[in-house]
Amino acid sequence: MLNEGVVKMVDVYVETSVVNGCFSRDPYIERISKFFFEKVRRGDVVTHTSAYSVAEIIRTPNGAKRDNLISILALCKTDAPSGKTVEDLGKEYIRRGAIPAEYELDAFHVASATLGGYEALVTWNREHIKKLKTIRIVGEVNQKKGLKTPIITDPEALI
Numbered sequence: 001m002l003n004e005g006v007v008k009m010v011d012v013y014v015e016t017s018v019v020n021g022c023f024s025r026d027p028y029i030e031r032i033s034k035f036f037f038e039k040v041r042r043g044d045v046v047t048h049t050s051a052y053s054v055a056e057i058i059r060t061p062n063g064a065k066r067d068n069l070i071s072i073l074a075l076c077k078t079d080a081p082s083g084k085t086v087e088d089l090g091k092e093y094i095r096r097g098a099i100p101a102e103y104e105l106d107a108f109h110v111a112s113a114t115l116g117g118y119e120a121l122v123t124w125n126r127e128h129i130k131k132l133k134t135i136r137i138v139g140e141v142n143q144k145k146g147l148k149t150p151i152i153t154d155p156e157a158l159i
Helices: 016-021 027-042 051-058 063-073 084-095 101-115 132-144
Strands: 011-014 046-048 120-122 151-153
Touching: 011 101, 016 027, 016 051, 016 063, 051 063, 051 101, 084 101, 084 132, 101 120, 101 132, 132 151
Parallel strands: 011 046, 011 120, 120 151
Antiparallel strands: none
């Protein structure tokens, strides 16, 4: 019997779309996002985020919504890497065509999750992050640099 019943705690990076998912107009995304954060509250998943998520949420114009988003984001440890090294890697993803330049923060989320060594990057962003082209290019860039690429997934995979 090898570790039967033992569940390994998973460390994941959560980007802004998952927090925003709790207020989605799509009832499926809203339900799954809220259930995901219930698992976080219970300690079933260890979540990390970065200064990039904080910066995005602070720009939310609706004060009441912003406060709700901040309270959800507070469930995550804001300890993921940020700064020049992350931004240089993110810009490399952009240069290679993984993510459009106008969505630079999305590239920084991927780079932060990569350099933080998290098992997964959790996102609802299917336009720029959870996209086969992005996943392939990020994997190629990271492999050349000797970096482990996190699994890019949505919250449903963790509930």
